[in-house]
Amino acid sequence: MRKLLTVLCCCLVSLQLYAQDVNTDSLLKVLRSELGRTQVYDQQKEKRIAGLRGQLQFASGSPYYTQSRLYEQLFEEYRAYKFDSAFVYVKAMADLAARFGKAQELTRSEIMMGSICLGSGFYKEAFDIINKIDPDTLPAAQKTDYLILRARLNEGIADYDSDAYFSKQYLRQSKADFRRLENVTPSNDFEKTIDLAFIPDSVKARSLTPGYFYRLILGRNLDKHGMAMVATRLSFAYTGQDRIFFLALATLCDVRSSTKETLAVFLLGEELFKQNRTGDAYAFMEEAAHNAKFYGARNRAVQIERMLPLIAGKVINEKQHERDKLLIGFLVFLITAVSLFFALVIYRKQFLRIKANERMIREKNAELEHVNNKLWESSRIKEELIGLFFNTCSSYIETLDRLKITIQHNIKLGKYNEVTRLLNNVHIDKEKGQLYTMLDSVFLTIFPNFITAFNALLKKEDQVWPKSGETLNATLRIFALMRLGVSDVETVARILDYSVSTVYTYKARIKSRALVPANDFEQKIMEIKFIDSQEPVEEMVAI
Known part of the structure; x- marks a missing residue:
């Protein structure tokens, strides 16, 4: 199922690339997926190798060409897969050709041996091999392979040395061999078309786009390794995204063909690093390092060892930068949160302080209103009593x-008898009674609910109610004077013509029967509400 999905994905990418020119990101996505299937492709190659090695075991007494063909097939399987094994089989080919006296086959084997020495970084050994060969004695086909090997060898060592003086000499020799090669074996139509990619943009036809060359490669029916080689060559004709595209295509073909020479994936990682795509660059460069170690490519391993620390350092710097950004963002958030928290705390304190002040103001206003009411009540009572006093x-x-x-x-x-009669008509007790009645009337006018409020403080059976025709009785009158502010017992006794002990007795008896504590009884009496009837006392009292 996974294999089917991969194939479908690749097909879709191919169709998409045909439809809308070149899509580098899509190809890189497919490449990342295929890197995860490297083991599958390697197992397929190992299976083919195992089959060929099995055939070789039974071919020890076979004719030369049978053995040579098996050695060559094993060499081709190992050629871009594992240097040591490839060298073993190409050496066996050379030994077999020498034993059977096949001079051309021996030279061919040596050229093949030189090519894998080049791929693995054995430049001296490769030069030793080609220096033993006389190119003038070679047939056209072998001379072509010889010149290609020598040109690539000079180009490779120039790149490996990276020296301003010696590298130029090697490159000059390489270009001379490539020109000589054109005379020996002219380029075919396909090669000539590929060469068009290297024409300067100023004179290049508009139709020669990267998409055009991509379609050309697909339509050529090349094997995976051949497609990788062509795509790698085309990558040198472009820069930026186009170069990455062809290198990604070459790497993809290398993965599917189990090619471990690492050139394409190394160049891909290098180009991605130049374009600051360090994450992808590091991943592909690690793959290149793994392949170089597996294949035994010492020259590529050295190049990778130079590049990988640079990429890794940049990756670390970028990650550190991201961590720093996250840390800064977190600190900003934390500072904001802490500031907001303290602002809320301060706001809450201010709010509670305002609420407390408002509550205090309300309490003070209530107290002030209560005091004002008391003052107004006291003033009103005094006015009534003063009015009563002057009227009386x-x-x-x-x-x-x-x-x-x-x-x-x-x-x-x-008329002394008349005087005596007049004096006898003055009844002091009656006058006192009229005074008390007038006092009661004025008091009940000011406190009309006094009797009810007073009895609410007593049990039902102990309540004191005036008799029919009475306004206030002696008990009620004592506490009425107290409500008017006359709290001194002697003054109360003098006003009511009672003894001090009698007043004490009345008060003690009532307090003992009260529903509230005795110490709070007088305060409850003082809390009985004053009612302003707004009626003049003179109209309510008859003298």
């Missing part, structure tokens, strides 16, 4: 004045 006094003064005039008149006339 003026009434008594008028009465005394009339009585004085009448008595003086009767004395002058000698």
Whole structure:
């Protein structure tokens, strides 16, 4: 199922690339997926190798060409897969050709041996091999292979040395061999078309796009290794995304053909690093390092060892930068959160302080209102009592004045009996009773609910209610004077014409029967509400 999905994905990518030119990211995505299947392709190659080695075991007495063909097939399987094994079989080919006296086959084997020495970085050994061969004695086909090997060898050592002086000499020799090669074996139409990619853009036809060469490669019916070689060559004609595309294509073909020479994947990692795609560059360069170790490519391993630390360092720097950004973001968030928290704490404290102040203001206002009410109540009571006092006094003064005039008149006339009769008509107790009645009326006008409120403080059986025709009785009158602010017992006794002990007795008896504690009873009496009737006392009291 996984294999089918991979094939479908590759087909879709191919169709997409045909439809809309070149899509590098899609190809890189497929390449990453295929790298995960490397083991599958390697197992397929190992299976083919095992089959050939099995055939070789039974071919020891076979004719030369049978043995040589098996050696060559094993060499081709190992050629781009594992250097040591490839060298073993190409050496066996050379020994077999020498034993049977096949000079051309021996030279061919030596050229093949030189090619794998080049791929593995054995430049001296490769030069030793080609220096033993006289190119003028070679047939055209072998001379072509010889010149290609020598040109690539000079190009490879120039790249490996990276020296301003010696590298130029090697490159000059390499270019000379490639020109000589064109005279020996002219390029075919396909090779000539590929060479068009290297024409400067200023004179290159518009149709020669990367997509055109991609379709050309697909339509050529090349094997995977051949497609990788062509794609790698085309990558040198482009830069940027186009170069990455052809290198990714070459690497993809290398993966599927189990090619471990690492050139394409190394160049891909290097190009991605140049374009600051360090994550992908590091992944592909690690793959290149693994392949170089597996194949035994010492030259590539040296190049990778130079590049990999640079890429790894940049990856580490980028990750550190990301961590720093995350840390800065976290610190900013933390500072913001802490600032917000403290702001909320301060706001809450201010809010609670405001609420407390508002509550205090309400309490103070309530206290002030209560005090004002008390002052107003006290003032109102005093006004009523003063009015009652002056009204009563003026009434008594008028009465005394009339009585004085009448008595003086009767004395002058000698009517002493009439004087005696007038004096006998003055009833002090009756006057006191009228005074108490008038006081009760005024009090109940100011405190109309006093009797009810007073009895609410007592048990039902102990409640004190005035008798029919009474306004207040003695008990109620004592506590009425207390409510008016007359708290001194002697003053109460003098006003009501009681003894001090009698007043104490009344008060003690009531407090003992109260529903509230005795110490709180007088306070409860003082809490009985004052009601302003707004009616003049003079209209309510008859003298």
